[in-house]
Amino acid sequence: xxxxxGPEGAAERILVVEDLPAQAELARLFLAGLGYDVRVAGTAxxxxxxAREWLPDGLLLDIELPDYNGLELxxxxxxxxxDAVVVVVTASASMxxxxxxxxAGAEDFVVxxxxxxxxxxxxxxxxxxRALTRSREALETQLTRAETRLLDAEAKLxxxxxxxxxxxxxxxxxxxxxxxxxARSKASVFITGESGTGKELAAEALHKSxxxxxxxxxxxNCGAIPRDLLESEVFGHIKGAFTGATADRPGAASLADxxxxxxxxxxxxxxxMQVKLLRFVQTGTFSPVGSSKVTKVDVRFVCATNRDPxxxxxxxxxxxxxxxxxxxxxVELPPxxxxxxxxxxxxxxxxxxxxxEEHRRFRGFSPEAERMLMDYxxxxxxxxxxxxxxxxxxLHDGDLVAPGMIPPPVNRPYPAEPRVVAALxxxxxxxxxxxxxxxxxxxxxGVPEILMPPLESLAEPLQAALNPARPITSEIEIxxxxxxxxxxxxAALARTDxxxxxxAALLEINPSTVYRKVSAWRKDGMMPx
Amino acid sequence: MPTDPPVFAAHLADDLSxxxxxxVLTLLRGDIENLVTALESAARAGDAxxxxxxxxxxxxxxxxxxxxxxxxxxxxxxxxxxxxxxLVATAGEIRAIADETLRQIAGVLAGGVPPAAT
Numbered sequence: 214x215x216x217x218x219g220p221e222g223a224a225e226r227i228l229v230v231e232d233l234p235a236q237a238e239l240a241r242l243f244l245a246g247l248g249y250d251v252r253v254a255g256t257a258x259x260x261x262x263x264a265r266e267w268l269p270d271g272l273l274l275d276i277e278l279p280d281y282n283g284l285e286l287x288x289x290x291x292x293x294x295x296d297a298v299v300v301v302v303t304a305s306a307s308m309x310x311x312x313x314x315x316x317a318g319a320e321d322f323v324v325x326x327x328x329x330x331x332x333x334x335x336x337x338x339x340x341x342x343r344a345l346t347r348s349r350e351a352l353e354t355q356l357t358r359a360e361t362r363l364l365d366a367e368a369k370l371x372x373x374x375x376x377x378x379x380x381x382x383x384x385x386x387x388x389x390x391x392x393x394x395x396a397r398s399k400a401s402v403f404i405t406g407e408s409g410t411g412k413e414l415a416a417e418a419l420h421k422s423x424x425x426x427x428x429x430x431x432x433x434n435c436g437a438i439p440r441d442l443l444e445s446e447v448f449g450h451i452k453g454a455f456t457g458a459t460a461d462r463p464g465a466a467s468l469a470d471x472x473x474x475x476x477x478x479x480x481x482x483x484x485x486m487q488v489k490l491l492r493f494v495q496t497g498t499f500s501p502v503g504s505s506k507v508t509k510v511d512v513r514f515v516c517a518t519n520r521d522p523x524x525x526x527x528x529x530x531x532x533x534x535x536x537x538x539x540x541x542x543x544v545e546l547p548p549x550x551x552x553x554x555x556x557x558x559x560x561x562x563x564x565x566x567x568x569x570e571e572h573r574r575f576r577g578f579s580p581e582a583e584r585m586l587m588d589y590x591x592x593x594x595x596x597x598x599x600x601x602x603x604x605x606x607x608l609h610d611g612d613l614v615a616p617g618m619i620p621p622p623v624n625r626p627y628p629a630e631p632r633v634v635a636a637l638x639x640x641x642x643x644x645x646x647x648x649x650x651x652x653x654x655x656x657x658x659g660v661p662e663i664l665m666p667p668l669e670s671l672a673e674p675l676q677a678a679l680n681p682a683r684p685i686t687s688e689i690e691i692x693x694x695x696x697x698x699x700x701x702x703x704a705a706l707a708r709t710d711x712x713x714x715x716x717a718a719l720l721e722i723n724p725s726t727v728y729r730k731v732s733a734w735r736k737d738g739m740m741p742x
Numbered sequence: 743m744p745t746d747p748p749v750f751a752a753h754l755a756d757d758l759s760x761x762x763x764x765x766v767l768t769l770l771r772g773d774i775e776n777l778v779t780a781l782e783s784a785a786r787a788g789d790a791x792x793x794x795x796x797x798x799x800x801x802x803x804x805x806x807x808x809x810x811x812x813x814x815x816x817x818x819x820x821x822x823x824x825x826x827x828x829l830v831a832t833a834g835e836i837r838a839i840a841d842e843t844l845r846q847i848a849g850v851l852a853g854g855v856p857p858a859a860t
Contacts, residue, residue, distance in 0.1 A: 233777075233799055235770035239754075239806055242762050277798050304802030304820075326805035329757035 224250040225340060228269040230260040230286065231302070232279050236325070240273055240302070243329045247336075255279075257286040264290055264297065271298040271340055273332075274319070276310065284317045291318040296347075298339040302327070376418035378411065379562045380555040384547040388415070395542045396422035401494070403539050404517040406546030409594030412517040413477060415544060419515055420473040428472030433465045436478030443486050445502045448493075454503025466499055470510040479539070480518040480525050484532065491535045514539060549591040549598060556586050559595060563602040564614065571606050578614040585616055589623045607718050620719075699739065702730055753808055764851060766807075771847050773803050774812075778833075778840045781819075785829035793829050794820050800836065809843045812836075 227249045231237035237253045244251045252267060254260035257278045264272070272290075276283040287299055301314040301322040311322050320339035323331060375389040395402055396419055404412045413432060420430040438446050445454070449464030465474055476482075482490065493499045498509045516539050518525075525531035549556060561577060568575040578586065591597055601623055609618040616624065705716035706727075713731070717724040734740035754763045777800045784792035797820035804812035815836050 233773045233803055235766055235773045235803060236806060238769050239766050242758055242766070246757070277795055304798050304805065304817075325802040326808065328753065 224248055225271065226250045226252070226267060226269040227271045227273060227336070228260060228263055228267065228297075229253045229273045230257065230278065230283065231273070231275045232256065232277070233275075236275070240332070243332050244273070244336075246329065247333050249336075257281045257283065260286055261289060264295060265293070268295075269297050270343070271300065271336060273336070274299050274301050276301060276303045276314075284313060287314070287317045287319060296343065298336075298343045300335055300339055376421050377414050378418060379559045380552060381558060382547075382552040382555045384552055385555060388544060388546060391542070391544055392419050393422055395419065395544075397424065398542075399513050401514040401516070401539045401541045402544055403522065403542070404515065404544045404546065405522065406517075406519065407548050407594055408519050409596030410546040410548060411595055412519075412546060413475065415546060416473070416475040416477075416515045416517065420475075420513075423473070423513070425472050425513060429469055430473050430475065431465045431469035432475040432477060434477045436481035440483050440486075443482065444489060447486075447490070448499045448501050450502035451504045454501070458503065461501075464501065466493060466510055466512060467501075467508065469512045471512075473513045473515055476514065476516045478518060479516040480520045480522065480531060484530075487532045487535050491532060491538060494535070494538045549594040554587075556591065556598065557583055559598055560586055560602055563599050564606065567603050567606040573606050573610045574612055575606060575610070575614060576612050579616065581616045582614045582619055585619050585623060604719070608715065699730075699734060702727060703740070706731075767847050767851055770803060770807060771844060771851075774800065774840055774844055774847075777803065778837055781836060782830075782833045785833035788829065790829065793833070797836070800840070804843065807847075809846070812839050812843045815839050 227244050229237055229240045229244065229251060231240060231253065232255045234255075237255065241251050241253055252263055252269070254263050257280050260272070260274075263269070274283045274287060278286070283301065287301075290297065290299070298320040299314075299318065301311075301319045302325060303310060303314075303322060304325045314322050320342065321335050323335050375385075375392070378385060378389070392415065402416075402419060404415050406412050406415075416432065417430060420426060433446060435443060445458075445462070445464060447464050448466055449462050450458050451461050452458055476490075489499070494514060496509075497511065498507045500507055522531060522536055522540060526533050526536050549559075557578070560583075564575050564577065567573075586598075593600070601620060604620050605614055605618050608620075611618075702716070702720065705719045706713070709715040709719065713727045714724045717727045720727070731740065754766065758766065777796050781793060781796035781800065784790075784796055797816045801813050801816035801820055804810075804816060819832055819836060
């Protein structure tokens with residue numbers, strides 16, 4: 214018989230917990246004969262003491278003990294973190310008792326009388342299961358360490374992402390470094406960047422990397438809230454403060470207490486509201502609408518805009534004092550066209566994600582398709598790339614994305630000449646990067662920027678308005694929005710040879726909406742029957 | 743009560759040396775005596791919980807040496823205790839059988855360890 218030995222080669226230790234001397238001696242003799250190192254305790258209290266000091270590999274535990282129940286002892290041992298295996302010994306063959314023992318953490322149980330072989334098999338199996346568990350845990354620990362080392366190495370050699378961001382370009386690594394550096398501070402952060410570059414993602418990354426990560430992250434889009442409601446949204450209101458204020462309601466400032474308040478599109482905030490925000494930023498206090506009671510909160514401010522904040526100050530649309538209060542640490546997110554191979558990293562990430570969601574087989578892009586993605590300037594940035602990949606996955610399937618699957622305008626040659634932006638209001642012009650403004654001009658009409666109708670079916674000015682990849686002039690044909698919608702739906706139908714579900718997929722609307730519109734146009738004579 | 747020859751400890755010879763068996767039986771004699779005394783005390787005091795605990799110990803002790811009559815009567819007392827049955831009467835029954843088991847153990851200790859069962 215081979216001697217039971219632990220990992221270090223020493224005999225495994227078994228503590229016999231039994232109050233009857235003959236039973237204890239019988240177990241001791243059996244176990245010693247099997248090669249175990251054995252000690253005996255006659256009470257639960259004595260067993261607890263021995264277990265703490267001697268650290269046995271296993272316990273042979275009687276249930277009926279003079280001081281307290283063996284199951285209670287088992288519970289205490291497990292509570293103290295003992296990983297000794299416990300085999301319960303009982304004179305009763307009750308299944309209920311066995312279930313109780315297993316529930317309490319016992320590995321197995323034996324019923325008296327037992328012989329040496331029975332005890333040997335039960336104990337050996339229990340100890341082997343423990344050894345396997347330990348091996349698995351050791352492997353998991355090694356794996357975790359290896360993963361940590363790999364992540365560290367990636368960080369040093371050039372990481373591919375950071376708290377939700379995908380990207381390994383120099384520009385993005387610089388952003389990750391800034392976010393990590395300022396995360397520990399309470400300094401206000403001002404994030405700028407074109408639409409779709411991930412300003413809210415950056416704000417969240419900042420929050421998650423900070424010591425406030427356990428607190429709330431509250432995002433408020435100042436541009437999406439009517440002017441009259443903005444103060445209430447930020448500071449809350451009390452019941453009766455205005456018509457419709459039927460109850461007290463906390464604002465974003467209260468909700469973000471202990472965490473981060475992200476004010477997106479802060480350039481859209483009216484000047485009178487900017488005064489109140491300045492006071493809040495300076496003192497950390499505010500009064501809910503309708504209340505004179507001052508509330509103090511602990512909030513870190515992160516703001517974002519797709520405009521140039523200094524130009525806004527110069528134009529008188531943004532208070533200079535507020536600018537200097539908030540513009541403490543600027544983070545300027547680069548447009549996707551400046552991020553090199555990040556385009557492919559992000560495209561592959563979305564492809565994997567969407568293929569899984571849509572049950573498609575896609576594993577990657579063909580080299581030609583990758584070339585097209587790299588050649589396109591992505592005026593709508595990551596959001597536009599996301600839409601393009603979603604479109605591909607919804608409408609196609611295969612192992613690789615082929616060039617033919619890539620929708621317009623990404624599949625068209627991109628003109629090298631610079632685009633004209635003079636016709637756009639100065640407030641939305643980013644001096645260094647005009648492209649997103651064009652994308653916004655298109656999307657503001659409800660037109661997905663990636664899904665352009667056949668150019669030959671539309672008037673040239675309209676083509677220009679809809680196609681951010683083409684020059685735009687001030688001579689855009691203005692037409693009723695409903696007419697533009699009709700033209701777009703008809704163009705989608707023409708592209709899909711009248712296939713309504715596919716046209717609806719291109720337009721990212723429900724097919725029933727297309728059916729309804731087509732029926733109405735036919736009825737009104739706006740479309741041939 | 744007449745019983746079969748003391749074969750109850752024979753199976754121990756498969757696993758233990760004669761000296762070890764003597765040691766176990768010597769201890770067992772004391773255990774049985776103590777447990778029966780505790781059982782009788784509990785019966786006299788009307789302590790059903792103490793009675794059941796002592797019967798539980800006796801069942802295990804008797805079972806370990808295959809003393810079947812004592813094991814069976816102890817198990818019955820431990821698992822099917824009739825709340826209306828007089829504990830003292832049950833204790834008396836167990837005492838009689840335990841005394842017989844103790845005599846058998848004494849016989850083994852005096853006359854030598856039985857041969858191995860296998």
